[in-house]
Amino acid sequence: xxxxxxxxxxxxVTCIQALEGGVSAAVDALxxxxxxxxxxxxxxxxxxxxxxxxxxxxxxxxFVERTRLPFRRLWAVxxxxxxxxxxxxxxxxxxxxxxxxQGLYGAAGIIGxxxxxxxxxxxxxxxxxxxxxxxxxxxxxxxxTTRIFFRVILPQxxxxxxxxxxxxxxxxxxxxxxxxxxRFRTFSSDIYAQxxxxxxxxxxxxxxxxxxxxxxxxxxxxxxxxxxxNYTRVSQGARRATTRYPLGRTTLPVLAVLGAxxxxxxxxxxxxxxxxxxxxxxxxxxxxxxxxxxxxPASLTSVGLGVAAALLxxxxxxxxxxxxxxxxxxxxxxxxxxxxxxxxxxxxxxGIALAYAASHYASFLYGSFFLLVFAEAILFLPFALxxxxxxxxxxxxxxxxxxxxxxxxxxxxxxxxxxxxxxxxFLAAAVLVFAFTLGDLSTAxxxxxLNLYTLGTEFQANSxxxxxxxxxxxxxxxxxxxMITAYVLMSRFGExxxxxxx
Amino acid sequence: xxDLKCSRLAKSYGNRAVLTDIDLDVPEGTLTAILGAxxxxxxxxxxLVIGFIAADAGMISVGGTVVADAGRVQVPPDxxxxxxxxxxxxxxxxxxxxxNVAFGLPRNERRGAARVAETLDLVGLPRxxxxxxxxxxxxxxxxxxxxxxxxxxxxxxxxLDEPFSGLDAALRAETREAVLNALAGEGTTAVLxxxxxxxxxxxGREVAVLRDGRLVQTASPAVLYRDPVxxxxxxxxGDAVVLAGTVRSGDVECALGTLATRIAVADGDVRVMIxxxxxxxxxxxxxxxxxxxxxxxDTIVHLALRNDERTPVELRTFDQxxxxxxxxxxxxxxxxxxxxxx
Numbered sequence: 001x002x003x004x005x006x007x008x009x010x011x012x013v014t015c016i017q018a019l020e021g022g023v024s025a026a027v028d029a030l031x032x033x034x035x036x037x038x039x040x041x042x043x044x045x046x047x048x049x050x051x052x053x054x055x056x057x058x059x060x061x062x063f064v065e066r067t068r069l070p071f072r073r074l075w076a077v078x079x080x081x082x083x084x085x086x087x088x089x090x091x092x093x094x095x096x097x098x099x100x101x102q103g104l105y106g107a108a109g110i111i112g113x114x115x116x117x118x119x120x121x122x123x124x125x126x127x128x129x130x131x132x133x134x135x136x137x138x139x140x141x142x143x144x145t146t147r148i149f150f151r152v153i154l155p156q157x158x159x160x161x162x163x164x165x166x167x168x169x170x171x172x173x174x175x176x177x178x179x180x181x182x183r184f185r186t187f188s189s190d191i192y193a194q195x196x197x198x199x200x201x202x203x204x205x206x207x208x209x210x211x212x213x214x215x216x217x218x219x220x221x222x223x224x225x226x227x228x229x230n231y232t233r234v235s236q237g238a239r240r241a242t243t244r245y246p247l248g249r250t251t252l253p254v255l256a257v258l259g260a261x262x263x264x265x266x267x268x269x270x271x272x273x274x275x276x277x278x279x280x281x282x283x284x285x286x287x288x289x290x291x292x293x294x295x296x297p298a299s300l301t302s303v304g305l306g307v308a309a310a311l312l313x314x315x316x317x318x319x320x321x322x323x324x325x326x327x328x329x330x331x332x333x334x335x336x337x338x339x340x341x342x343x344x345x346x347x348x349x350x351g352i353a354l355a356y357a358a359s360h361y362a363s364f365l366y367g368s369f370f371l372l373v374f375a376e377a378i379l380f381l382p383f384a385l386x387x388x389x390x391x392x393x394x395x396x397x398x399x400x401x402x403x404x405x406x407x408x409x410x411x412x413x414x415x416x417x418x419x420x421x422x423x424x425x426f427l428a429a430a431v432l433v434f435a436f437t438l439g440d441l442s443t444a445x446x447x448x449x450l451n452l453y454t455l456g457t458e459f460q461a462n463s464x465x466x467x468x469x470x471x472x473x474x475x476x477x478x479x480x481x482x483m484i485t486a487y488v489l490m491s492r493f494g495e496x497x498x499x500x501x502x
Numbered sequence: 503x504x505d506l507k508c509s510r511l512a513k514s515y516g517n518r519a520v521l522t523d524i525d526l527d528v529p530e531g532t533l534t535a536i537l538g539a540x541x542x543x544x545x546x547x548x549x550l551v552i553g554f555i556a557a558d559a560g561m562i563s564v565g566g567t568v569v570a571d572a573g574r575v576q577v578p579p580d581x582x583x584x585x586x587x588x589x590x591x592x593x594x595x596x597x598x599x600x601x602n603v604a605f606g607l608p609r610n611e612r613r614g615a616a617r618v619a620e621t622l623d624l625v626g627l628p629r630x631x632x633x634x635x636x637x638x639x640x641x642x643x644x645x646x647x648x649x650x651x652x653x654x655x656x657x658x659x660x661x662l663d664e665p666f667s668g669l670d671a672a673l674r675a676e677t678r679e680a681v682l683n684a685l686a687g688e689g690t691t692a693v694l695x696x697x698x699x700x701x702x703x704x705x706g707r708e709v710a711v712l713r714d715g716r717l718v719q720t721a722s723p724a725v726l727y728r729d730p731v732x733x734x735x736x737x738x739x740g741d742a743v744v745l746a747g748t749v750r751s752g753d754v755e756c757a758l759g760t761l762a763t764r765i766a767v768a769d770g771d772v773r774v775m776i777x778x779x780x781x782x783x784x785x786x787x788x789x790x791x792x793x794x795x796x797x798x799x800d801t802i803v804h805l806a807l808r809n810d811e812r813t814p815v816e817l818r819t820f821d822q823x824x825x826x827x828x829x830x831x832x833x834x835x836x837x838x839x840x841x842x843x844x
Binding site for chain 1: 552553554578579580581582583584585586588589590592594595596605606648651652655661
């Protein structure tokens, strides 16, 4: 409950701010900013990028999890890597490709290729949880592989797929960092402009009021689409390991498609980065080397921030995830859903709202490092929640019951049984929050204490100059950290399966 | 060790009553089997006693201490000191056998291997199993570890939820033996829940039959088998031949002759329940052999009575030579029979 209240702080503050100047002022702000056109842009990006993410994510997950793909482990890491590359780095890389990529298609493409790993991760977990007996039964009833996929597997993937698409849609609606280098204006970039023009908090808040409404609509839409069908396994007994389909002659084309996916998602930023280094002018290189002594402190701040935010997000997500898995009911569902609401705020607006709240009600927090950690933690809480739910859901309830009967209290049972078993989920959740915090730009810009700088803010500060080489070292460290993150995420992720099968 | 007393327990989910008016006494140091078909409320009853769920009405006490009294007392499961062996064992996959067994011990005892070794001995597992992982054990071994884990903290009472389900016949008998020995070794009071009548009859000092959320009969296995409270229970605990009959001056007349009743009943029309092994071959031509099912040590012979062809009659024999299909045989009934109002 406390978690929900904390998460809702920025949402509530934003609503208050929006209505502070009266309803008419809010309406004026909307008119003045030609928001309707921008709203259309935001919605268009969402509508285009969500199906892309769905298609890429499900395809990737299917081939990695259910076929005899060579180097499966490696592909799993590579397919998650785009998510951990900071969106603003991707943004500059795509903008560099040329004019066609600076508009709507570029924007939708960035979202699609940056966020498809969310769908990939969730669907992969769901694929592992499927009972092979269902597919075998379908086969014995005369269905071929393709029809089995559409009539047996896809329906079972529905909750995971919808959950993933919801996250992508919410992200796409309020994305700002990813469009930072494009000539493409959305709702969020307008909010950003309002903010830069004169810290018009109420104007920005009025605009984000819209996005909160859209978010609520999406949350209901997803709940409605998901329905209250039960997808848990009904048959008893030990489950056999899933079979993998041989790819045969299709191996090479599949490898080519997956390779292309990775090339677009990770290759473009990396290649652009190398280009920046090699083609930069002498002056650019000079700035770059001059910047080098900022590199270490910036990395330290970024990593510290990421770790702190990840830990805080875990602490907040655990009770909600346990409740969501163990006690289903309207109250718990509302609680769980409310966590997504903060996600509906553009990062920047959430940052402003928190700064506002802190300066008014908790001035000792204003401008402190902790406030930023708190902001990042609640912004990326939905990811932590999703990862934790996936693993907690696989832990049989009878294990906790046994612990209770052996004299362990509820907290002891959680600590001694649930937490050790859910360790892969904890790690995955922490790594996701870490990666997103690392890749966050706008919240940090608002809430970062004046004497500190992160890799992101330094990248941004230097990329505004003509010489990209100056920004390149920061981007290089960010991408390096992203790759390590992706690797850790996927190597831990493998344990989820090992545990489920033992 | 302590006795378990349940009185007037009731539990319903929404409008559906799962348990109604449950009265159960398990004397100290004995095992009571609760026998019920699936959906009869067995598992709900167990979960009430352990404290995973709260009763709507009624009281539960262990060793004279009230652990649940609807609306007033609800001791949490971890404070009840009741051991629990879940279906399929539910061993913690992240711990070794030793880690599992020591789980419920106080912190200072967890380090020492003494109690772990002692309980492994008790359930008949080699001590060097302590370092194995649950997935390295067979199904029967997993159940034994689950029992050792429940017994290690010396609980006042142990509850076993279908502890032998999913084991093959030989392993089942062996594991059953090991469980009985371990319980006897510790002198633990125990409640076993099962849908398998032979398991309930062979393991329980007493057997309580649960039907549609009510305990319809609680009795020793022999009484339950020979003198079930009604025909439904009679069919549930074993095979039964039921014939129409009339009681006259204490004995009952039916298609198999005039038979002695177990309990004196008033004259009138009744239904007669005879166990198939009470019926034996005799000289004569009372019935025609229809078919047999060979079951190894014994054989079930299906018969049609010549004076009552519509009622199916089964005979259980340990003879290796059995009359062939179509042959006429004479029949006699050994021992008293049980009668029910028609």
